[in-house]
Amino acid sequence: MDTTLIIGFGITLAAYLVVLVAIGWYFNKKQKTVVDFWLAGRKLGALPLGFASAASWITGGGILAVTAMYLLGGLGSIWTFAAPNVIALFLIGLLVTKIKSLPAITQPELLEQRYAGSIRGPVAVIIAIVMILFAAADISGLSLIFGVFFGFDPLFAAVLIAVSVSVYVLLGGLSAVVWTDVIQYLMLAGITIFLAIAVIFTASGDSMLSVSDFITTSAPAGWWNPFSIGIPMILIFCIAIMPGWVSEHDQWQKVWAARDEKSARNGFFFGSFLMLLIFGISCCLLGLGLRVLYPEIADMGSAEVALLNFISSHYGAPVIIASALGLTAAAMSCTDTFSTSGGSTISRDIYQRYIKPDATMKDLKVVNRIAVLIIIVGATIVSFLPINIIEFIHIATYIASAAYFFPLMGGLYWKRATKEGAMASLIVGGVSQIAMVAIDLYMGATNGVYYLETISPVFTAHGVILGMALSAVALVVVSLMTKKSSVYNLAPFFPDEAKVLERDEVDHVNVNSEEYKTYKKALKIEKTGERESFHLELKASAPLNWERFTDELAKSSDAWISTGRHTIYRLTHGDLLSCPTLSRGNNEQEIWVAAEPRLEGSNIAQVEVFLAYNEVAALLKSMGILTNLIVPEAKK
Known part of the structure; x- marks a missing residue:
């Protein structure tokens, strides 16, 4: 064990982690709501989304495993993992219009809106399990990397990634995940492309061929045939893998976090290209070169460590440290995504839905972070099962596809x-x-x-x-x-059903009245792409029994629809995002009213939020509780 090498890597890794933690700390200061924590305030643009969507699916272990597949099976092995990754991201880009319009923070919440509350808990549990398995693959891959490079015990790698990812994710939520993923993708892409070039040049030199001749002539017959595994097997892998990945919870969260549909669509198309660059091109060239350098390799276990052995035997400390850091970044970029995604189902779909529906935002800030830790600790434990990297990913995907x-x-x-x-x-x-x-x-x-x-x-x-x-x-x-x-379950998803619920009530509101002007002073409006974000804070004169309040509100009008009591919508048309939504504020006296209308519907949505506020105030008054509007500092 080279002590100098380990110390050098430790110093470099520590400096890198300081940067990640600083990013988490920065975004921690900007969080106010669960939307800020889980969906980055719905403000992400195309470039960070593209980098994050790709980085969250490119693991350090995945790079080793995909390279090993090419080494053993040639280009035809692209269908066993790499091609479905690339295609799935592109398909999500095509589905953006539908996904982005869905009014949810998590998929279990979405399924409750579409069907009923009974389905939310089971789906949340399955998604949490799937995310734990995905994260376990990353931790397992990192253990392999550290074992070959530094002789570390697998437990060290597991603890390192668990502690490191926990710190910056717990601080910054999805915003920290996305922006650290940008850095992590650039690092892993840089080292992977460098290694692909290095391996090809080394292998071609050993073969006494030019690089171009080496690429075209060194492979055996059929190596470059993308259909060598046969059309039936290609269809099996695509049908088995892509449904689970297209519907994967963590990527849908990124769509919901985008500032608009264009940003989400372009981001996922860009992410598909970034994925192709690594899994489709760089890993393919690595596999070709390593096949020539290590012709004796015939099993997956040996093939997975071939790249690590090449680095160790051909380069000194600087390249080994850079390679280890790049592959560590790849592992972290996936683990942080899966822990955030799985944590959201534990926090919002299990804790807030079933355990404490009246949890305040202050409560949830704590629970959000505990939920992330549960996923990371679970993945760390599972990573010690005798399952290889790709098998972890495949098993998780198959469960998602079938369930x-x-x-x-x-x-x-x-x-x-x-x-x-x-x-x-x-x-x-x-x-x-x-x-x-x-x-x-x-x-x-x-x-x-x-x-x-x-x-x-x-x-x-x-x-x-x-x-x-x-x-x-x-x-x-x-x-x-x-x-x-019910029409109330169908309306947010099918426009023709939503027409049944449309109300002609906006024209009856006097927007020039003093009451409306007072309300407008308290309404916080922020533009987010093709939509605006409305936020209105009310303070009750006494602590609220949230369960009783939401039950009474739902009884007062058929427009008010509850999804597990923690959130209640005033459903008046099909675009549920633009409908007023009530949730508990920072304490037991605060009520938050929110809406995210399209720009062209802003004026109508402002009136709908006003109507929602009036109905809430009237109900509370009947319960002997007064309400006051909280005017933002900037408007005082």
């Missing part, structure tokens, strides 16, 4: 999907997929082939195609056998 892909996408695009159908789909697909994974892991693999696949090709990839088929059938059959969803 909640069809309830989610079916709910968005099929009006006839019902809460009973969604729950059946979730249970049948999720339970069957988890059972097949458990059987395969228990029985083990022979020559790289898991037990169930030896029974029938139907069980290829832990039987995910079967699991997805069962999930889809359950959704369709049970939905057609049960009653159609």
